[in-house]
Amino acid sequence: MTVLRVALDLPLHCLFDYRHENAGCAEVGLRVRVPFGRDERIGVIVEVAEGSDWPLAQIRPAIEILRDIAPLPADFFALCSFASSYYQTPLGEVIMQGLPAGLKRLEPPRRRQARGTRSGAPAVAPALTGEQSAALAAIDLAAGFSAHLLHGVTGSGKTEVYLRLVERALLAGKQVLLLVPEINLTPQLEGRVRARFADASVVSLHSELAEAARERNWLAAFAGEADIVLGTRLAIFTPLPRLGLIVIDEEHDQSFKQQDGMRYSARDLGVFRAHQGNIPILLGSATPALESWANAQNKRYALLTLRERANPAATLPVVTLLDTRKLPLQEGVSEPLIAAIKERLARREQSLIFLNRRGYAPVLSCVACGWVSRCTRCAANMVLHLADRRLRCHHCGFEQRLPKACPTCGNQDIHPFGRGTQRLEGWLQEAFPEARVLRVDRDSVKSRKQWEAMLERIHGGAADILVGTQMLAKGHDFPKLTLVGALGADAALFAADWRAPERLFAQLMQVAGRAGRAELKGEVLIQTQYPDHPLYAALVAHDYPGFAATLLKEREQAGFPPYTFQAMLRAEAPLMADSIAFLKAAANLPVIDEHQNVIIYDPIPMKLSRLANQERGQLLAESASRAALQAFLPRWREAIKALKPPSRLRWHLEVDPLEF
Ligand code: ADP
Numbered sequence: 293m294t295v296l297r298v299a300l301d302l303p304l305h306c307l308f309d310y311r312h313e314n315a316g317c318a319e320v321g322l323r324v325r326v327p328f329g330r331d332e333r334i335g336v337i338v339e340v341a342e343g344s345d346w347p348l349a350q351i352r353p354a355i356e357i358l359r360d361i362a363p364l365p366a367d368f369f370a371l372c373s374f375a376s377s378y379y380q381t382p383l384g385e386v387i388m389q390g391l392p393a394g395l396k397r398l399e400p401p402r403r404r405q406a407r408g409t410r411s412g413a414p415a416v417a418p419a420l421t422g423e424q425s426a427a428l429a430a431i432d433l434a435a436g437f438s439a440h441l442l443h444g445v446t447g448s449g450k451t452e453v454y455l456r457l458v459e460r461a462l463l464a465g466k467q468v469l470l471l472v473p474e475i476n477l478t479p480q481l482e483g484r485v486r487a488r489f490a491d492a493s494v495v496s497l498h499s500e501l502a503e504a505a506r507e508r509n510w511l512a513a514f515a516g517e518a519d520i521v522l523g524t525r526l527a528i529f530t531p532l533p534r535l536g537l538i539v540i541d542e543e544h545d546q547s548f549k550q551q552d553g554m555r556y557s558a559r560d561l562g563v564f565r566a567h568q569g570n571i572p573i574l575l576g577s578a579t580p581a582l583e584s585w586a587n588a589q590n591k592r593y594a595l596l597t598l599r600e601r602a603n604p605a606a607t608l609p610v611v612t613l614l615d616t617r618k619l620p621l622q623e624g625v626s627e628p629l630i631a632a633i634k635e636r637l638a639r640r641e642q643s644l645i646f647l648n649r650r651g652y653a654p655v656l657s658c659v660a661c662g663w664v665s666r667c668t669r670c671a672a673n674m675v676l677h678l679a680d681r682r683l684r685c686h687h688c689g690f691e692q693r694l695p696k697a698c699p700t701c702g703n704q705d706i707h708p709f710g711r712g713t714q715r716l717e718g719w720l721q722e723a724f725p726e727a728r729v730l731r732v733d734r735d736s737v738k739s740r741k742q743w744e745a746m747l748e749r750i751h752g753g754a755a756d757i758l759v760g761t762q763m764l765a766k767g768h769d770f771p772k773l774t775l776v777g778a779l780g781a782d783a784a785l786f787a788a789d790w791r792a793p794e795r796l797f798a799q800l801m802q803v804a805g806r807a808g809r810a811e812l813k814g815e816v817l818i819q820t821q822y823p824d825h826p827l828y829a830a831l832v833a834h835d836y837p838g839f840a841a842t843l844l845k846e847r848e849q850a851g852f853p854p855y856t857f858q859a860m861l862r863a864e865a866p867l868m869a870d871s872i873a874f875l876k877a878a879a880n881l882p883v884i885d886e887h888q889n890v891i892i893y894d895p896i897p898m899k900l901s902r903l904a905n906q907e908r909g910q911l912l913a914e915s916a917s918r919a920a921l922q923a924f925l926p927r928w929r930e931a932i933k934a935l936k937p938p939s940r941l942r943w944h945l946e947v948d949p950l951e952f
């Protein structure tokens with residue numbers, strides 16, 4: 293009698309035993325159709341055993357072992373099992389979320405032949421700069437595991453370094469995994485990869501691909517047919533039999549962290565995977581995550597630096613601070629910025645005004661009674677969208693028609709308060725009637741097609757002034773863009789979230805990096821009420837290392853990551869009292885006393901304390917030792933499970949949380 297130990301997609305930390313008559317055809321890594329309750333499910337065989345801890349009579353027979361694809365390899369299981377224990381997520385969930393949907397279906401869709409696309413004649417590579425050559429010389433693809441952090445200023449040609457490495461890996465017969473934060477925002481990169489490696493098979497893997505395409509691409513990667521896999525965070529789990537190199541572009545980007553389900557970091561799993569596969573990994577950014585920077589400082593990662601822009605005609609833009617306390621403003625825009633835009637219009641160059649707040653105004657308010665447009669479901673304001681005359685909550689998506697009068701006192705004098713991209717767009721169009729103003733945010737660009745069309749318009753010179761959110765900040769080359777103005781940045785300076793300054797710096801550095809990427813010189817004007825703030829001083833000096841050193845010192849003194857390790861227990865329920873009571877109980881479990889080197893803080897409401905009618909609380913667990921925290925978490929989790937919370941309460945544990 294053979295027993296199959298099967299991973300199923302269930303929130304349970306156990307495997308399920310099934311009988312199978314024919315030992316010969318059972319194999320670890322194959323999918324299997326099994327009965328579960330009154331249903332059937334697809335699972336993955338994790339172990340083939342001789343017997344079971346259960347009485348054989350209680351074990352049900354498996355229905356069918358699926359052999360349509362080869363067994364999942366051992367390194368896939370090793371990665372999943374590491375992720376499962378590190379992120380406190382059931383192995384079955386980890387394994388199943390690593391597979392494309394079609395492979396988890398009881399009735400599999402008809403499959404078409406897997407194929408990557410091949411394009412025409414390859415694009416020619418530019419001659420490398422000295423810095424690029426030096427960076428490349430430091431990486432030996434044949435020397436086993438190594439982790440490198442490529443810190444290069446915007447436009448320094450990091451992508452060219454990736455491409456040259458990819459080329460070497462392909463020549464050595466290896467597959468390459470290239471991760472990017474959001475493929476849709478950077479179609480240029482995909483284009484560059486395909487153009488450079490016209491003879492190679494390039495497939496992409498991201499959540500917006502149609503299901504069939506995603507499965508096809510996954511199968512091509514899994515079968516070793518695809519040479520280059522270009523993907524977002526979920527691609528980190530793709531089995532790749534010939535994997536020889538991992539590259540993570542914009543490694544600081546938050547979207548490498550999954551924020552629901554299994555809350556994993558694809559960047560950190562990438563480093564584990566490189567280690568496991570004994571291959572090099574390259575992390576690239578103009579503003580590395582402080583965790584990565586600290587790893588480079590303590591030599592766990594080798595630091596490679598590109599200080600100059602790659603295009604010899606391009607220089608870094610000059611950054612100037614505009615003190616809004618002393619300057620006349622029109623609709624929040626200062627006179628020097630207005631004058632700078634005028635100059636660009638006269639020279640037929642492009643300007644970009646960065647305001648990371650979409651909508652017309654962040655809130656609508658009544659002057660008579662003080663009513664403000666709150667979301668009834670969240671602890672947040674409803675944003676005014678004048679274009680479609682609606683109030684919209686950016687957290688839960690709840691919408692309302694714009695009221696004609698104050699809902700509380702009936703006063704007709706209700707006003708938008710503050711400024712979003714729509715309002716700025718309207719004002720710029722009035723102030724510069726001859727200019728073509730183009731707004732770029734998630735309201736004006738909803739799909740990849742729209743985004744590509746938008747980029748084409750910008751490139752084709754069909755816009756003089758761009759108004760946009762951080763969508764515009766990511767890796768684009770706009771040759772005619774010579775002015776970047778940043779508004780409303782101060783808001784993040786004093787935010788409660790201690791990671792806010794790191795993010796603000798990265799964002800401003802990225803958006804500033806759009807200016808002067810070609811022959812035309814770039815200028816960046818940042819409006820602020822705090823021109824003496826060290827963050828702005830570092831931006832003016834283009835001094836990421838200096839700023840990172842300051843932040844790291846602060847974090848060390850305050851005992852924040854990367855100097856401590858954290859896990860967050862979160863609970864949500866219709867009543868805050870229930871959430872907090874549950875967290876209090878979790879904070880007082882006896883198991884905590886057995887782990888002296890782990891500190892448990894007091895439960896508190898989350899910053900956005902109510903989201904979609906759920907009252908949310910959090911409880912921080914912290915340790916100076918990652919190993920100590922990792923030893924504690926599974927025991928704590930087991931004890932929490934036994935707490936029996938109220939039925940409408942949901943909880944989860946997040947390891948290395950980024951959001952507070
Ligand atoms: P990054 O990714 O560091 O922001 P990119 O790789 O996009 O920079 O390069 C910026 C610009 O410089 C691109 O237009 C690219 O074609 C160009 N470039 C890169 N390397 C070189 C080089 N060695 N010589 C000339 N131009 C280069």
Ligand code: ZN
Pocket residue numbers: 658659660661662663698699700701702703
């Ligand atoms: Zn009122």
Ligand code: ZN
Pocket residue numbers: 667668669670672685686687688689690904
């Ligand atoms: Zn809401």
